[in-house]
Amino acid sequence: MAPKSALSTQNTHPAPVTLHGRSLEPNRRIPLNLDWVEEVRVNTSAVERRSLTHTARRTVKKETQAAWLLRAIACMDLTTLSGDDSAERVRRLCAKARNPLQRHLVEALGIEDLHLTVGAVCVYHTFVETAVRALEGSGIPVAAVSAGFPAGLSPLAERVEEIRRSLEAGAQEIDIVITRAHVFNGDWHALYDEVAAFKDTCGPVHMKAILGTGDLMTLRNVARASWVAMMAGADFIKTSTGKESVNATLPVSLTMVRAIREYAKRTGMAVGFKPAGGIRTAKQSLDWLAMMKDELGRSWLEPSLFRFGASGMLADIERQLEHHVTGRYSATYRHPIA
Amino acid sequence: MSIAEKFYTMEYGAAPEDPKEAVQWLERHHRRFDAFIDGAWVKPAGGEYFETSDPSSGDPIAEVAIANAADVDAAVSAARKALPAWQALSGHQRARYLYALARQVQKHSRRLAVLETMDNGKPIRESRDIDIPLVARHFYHHAGWAQLLESEFPGYTACGVVGQIIPWNFPLLMFAWKVAPALAAGNTVVIKPAENTPLTALALAELAMEIGLPAGVLNIVNGGPSTGQAIIDHPGIDKIAFTGSTEVGRIIRKATAPTHKKLSLELGGKSPFVVFDDADLDSAVEGLVDAIWFNQGQVCCAGSRLLVQERVAETLYAKVRARMETLRVGHPLDKAIDIGAIVSPAQLETIRRMVDAGVAEGACCWQPEIPLPAKGSYFRPTLLTDVHPTATVAQMEIFGPVLAAMTFRTPAEAVELANNTVYGLAASIWSENINVALDLAAQVKAGVVWVNSTNQFDAACGFGGYRESGYGREGGREGMLEYLTPKWLHTLPPAPAKASDSATANEDDDAPASAGASIDRTVKQYIGGKQARPDSGYSFPVYGRDGELLGEAPLGNRKDIRNAVEAARAASGWARTTAHARAQVLHYLAENMIQRRDEIAHRLAAAVGEESAAAEADLSIERIFAYAAWTDKYEGVVHHPPGRNITIAMPEPIGAIGILAPSEAPLLGLLSLVLPAIAMGNTVVAVPSERYPLIQGDAYQLLDTSDVPGGVVNLVAGRPAELAKTLAEHDGIDAIWCFRSDEEATAVRAASIGNMKQVFTNDGHAYDWFDRSQAEGRWFLQHATQVKNIWVPYGE
Secondary structure (H helix, E strand, O other): OOOOHHOOOOOOOOOOOEEOOOOOOOOOOOOHHHHHHOOOOOHHHHHHHHHHHHHHHHHOOOOHHHHHHHHHHHEEEEOOOOOOOHHHHHHHHHHHHHOOOOOOHHHHHHOOHHHHOOOOOEEHHHHHHHHHOOOOOOOOOEEEEEHHHHHHOHHHHHHHHHHHHHOOOOOOOEEEEEEHHHHHHOOOHHHHHHHHHHHHHHOOEEEEEEEEEHHHHHHHHHHHHHHHHHOOOEEOOOOEOOOOOOOOOOOHHHHHHHHHHHHHHOOOEEEEEEOOOOOOHHHHHHHHHHHHHOOOHHHHHHOOOEOOOOOHHHHHHHHHHHHHHOOOOOOHHHHHOO | OHHHHHHOOOOOOOOOOOOHHHHHHHHOOOOOEEEOOOOEEEHHHHHEEEEEEOOOOOOOEEEEEEEOHHHHEEEEEEEHHHHHHHHHHHHHHHHHHHHHHHHHHOOOOOHHHHHHHHHHHHHHHHHHHHHHHHHHHHHHHHHHHHHHHHHHHHOOOOEEEEEOOOOOOOOOHHHHHHHHHHHHEEEEEEEEEEOOOOHHHHHHHHHHHHHOOOOEEEEEOOOEEEEHHHHHHOOOOOOEEOOOHHHHHHHHHHHHOOOEEEEEEOOOOOOOOEEEEOOOOOHHHHHHHHHOOOHHHHHOOOOEEEEEEEEEHHHHHHHHHHHHHHOOOOOOEEOOOOOOOOHHHHHHHHHHHHHHHHOOOOOEOOOOOOOOOOOOOOOOOOOOOOOOOOOHHHHHOOOOOOEEEEEEOOHHHHHHHHHHOOOOOOEEEEEOOOHHHHHHHHHOOEEEEEOOOOOOOEEEEEEEEHHHHEEEEEEEEHHHHOOOEEHHHHHHHEEOOOOOOOOOHHOOOOOOOOOOOOOOOOEEEEOOEEEEOOOOOOEEEEHHHHHHHHEEEOOOOOHHHHHHHHHHHHHHHHHOOOOOHHHHHHHHHHHHHHHHHHHHHHHHHHHOOOHHHHHHHHHHHHHHHHHHHOOOOOEEEEOOOOEEEEEEEEEEEEEEEEEEEOOOOHHHHHHHHHHHHHHHOOOHHHEEOOOOHHHHHHHHHHHOOOOOOOOOEEEEOOOOHHHHHOOOHOOOOEEEEEOOHHHHHHHHHHHHOOOOOOOOOOOEOOOOOOHHHHHHHHHHHOOOEEEEEEEOOOOO
């Protein structure tokens, strides 16, 4: 393997995906197995305690920390999903996506050959074309939040149509939202059919299923929804829209990650994970990376299977890397904004 | 490795904690520590020092003075001298000292954590996040008890000078568990830290000096077993508190048997970790990490026996193995490791030997292929499957990162396996069904039960064991009681030193009884609800005050006791009857006693005189009413420890209690001991006094007519001293109460170490059974129960 290509962040499959030494295939739809949904057991207190130890048991320092922060950038869906988004705002974001770190940092860290970029740029359907043009030649995919984001309550046909139009506009990844009411009602068939319909529309394009975990409220709901979304063929399961009052938390993430692990064990297929919303600091990114590494292993530290949905986190990472390079604490204003 | 390469490998790098401050502290002391006696550093009388070393490297850290008997004597004298002034302080004043200690611990928390990790080998994460915060919490909590002492424990006083011996697994935490309640209650202390881990206690001595703790209140001596022995043997010590192995606990019990030293022992365990098929298995796996890979498994309450429901066993084992692959064993000062160093090469060797023995006995041993540091005492996390209850590794405490796994089929079998141990310290139960979990929690013999969690500790929640895991509790109100005694106890006259050699029990004396009406009354043993002829086939005459023959009593022997204990154990269902039902039975007993009051008093009068007999009869009725009342009123509490938890502190009966009744008041004395025991759900084998054993004839007629189930109370007359020995030695007896001569109490204490049964005696005092304030109530109920703390986390 040529060193140059191995050192590209966009080479998303550097090694076969494995879990506990077993090779896994990409996820495909399988028939809905209600037993798997019903037998979900999640003890909230125990999950919370474990989540706390994830942050207490693991830490990375110095060069390792710098490398891990770079990994967080590579796995980042740089996102803007605001009501006041504009084409210019999206172009600015895309410029940052191409050059997430200032030149002097890249050189000081000795990572020129990585050609480090973020994992994707994530925008509303309206701005897909803008983003695609702005990212032309960078290899950075554009992810569109489609299917009635963030509530997912528009008519199914319109949501499917939105996905189709996002794809036509050049989106290479689609983030869909599920109908939370299907989870509350235990209407697993409806949920499965909905996600399956979206995935059918996406075809080979990677689809991330947003569960709206802040709305689902209980970890058991989160686990059940995860199972159904995976069986329906989602390539990724994603925590939140960023619009719920509570977004990505470690307990919610651990619950989803455990579901991914068990699903892989039962089916031999790998599903990716994307925590989104509420992850703002470099320290948090390290917590999540450690969780992915310990719970699922090295394969889930690749953008092909792991993404952060974040907007502000990059700025903090940049400041930390600046500190690593200079030994001085940096200020936000010294780094170009997204 | 370049940053770019690290970006690909994504391994954890080194994350060392800087030990600089702790090292500077050691250097300030020239890496040499003396004993802390009477508020000052004192050179050892013998001039000898031992070396304490860093388990992660084997390198020496410091030299510590070996205290010999003379040093211990100086420490005890200092503690004795400091006692009056310390006790004269108000609770508030003592509270301020404890509060100041808590504050100092917090202010110097990192130095203490690093020092602990250097000396013990435990991961810095644990000493930093668990040990030291709990130390501070313990001092805070007990500052509170000191403040509230007068109002919350009226009528109680401190034990006096307390000798404490602590283990190496949680050096400073065990120090806090011992010292905080002792000082809060107004005791002064002589404490010996473990030989492997003396340093943090010495650091705390320095903090005590900084806050101006009065000299002599806290004395710290170091050394090996001979130092400990000097503490145990010292006549100037009023109470011994020990945490450590059951083996040493037994030695302490034996050594203190001839004394009135109050004891609390927190000993070994082989705690079950029970996983039902409806558990959150992934969370249960993390529970196991906290249960057996916490502190390298060197935890007395480690969940070392995994009991998993057959249906999910293979699934769980696979998950456990996968999890074990991600455990990181490494230098204890690395902030990102899970398992540090084993405390000493000797302990490492013990663990190896035990695992080898397990494999030799057929266990399947699995260890992950994870790297170990090249130097120092390390042991890989280990899973032993195919373990059977007969295996050494299923019975013996390993005190290392070794999990022994077994399966069960039904909840009933889970209970049976969980309780199939001489220990009873802790249990962890995993099920998403609260009915299943709480049902098991109630049935498991353990002082601490964690539902869907494990190894949770809080100063407000009592901790301590059943069976050979010891007795006494640490933490909470019950922990404070271990360091207090009722004031009235100290005002009582002494009990007779020698057993009375009453003529009653002379078996050669089978001279034909003189004719009289009394001889027509046949008194038998009362076993399992039936009157039984004594196995010996002998009876002995019972004489009245004036030497007249009152009748003949059965002469009990070993076999009568054996049968009685079997009956008492078979009646254990009594513990599960409702408190209301037990109260009804006792009230009915009182009602029948009222009916027969005159005839009982009349017969008793021949032995004790009219006036006394009348008083005994009347007070007996009252006492039965009192314990009928207490039955549903001596209750537990609910603690609210940090986190979303409730902890139910539940008094449970101890089991089968052997009772040696006092001779002063044949009826009232017997009832004063039997009633609190059965009111709380215990079953009893009681030996009535030799003075008037015929009382058992009246007693069993009452019991028979009052719906007391057979076997709940068993009565065996005979020579108390002889029967006491059989009772005390019997492993089926869980506690023994002896309210007779000092000589008999000593013999009972010495004979009861086999199963480490709890012993409750008059401690050389003559109780006045006619005085309600000393002969009735909480003091007895407290001894008739042991507190089980059930932790129930909640949240969805």
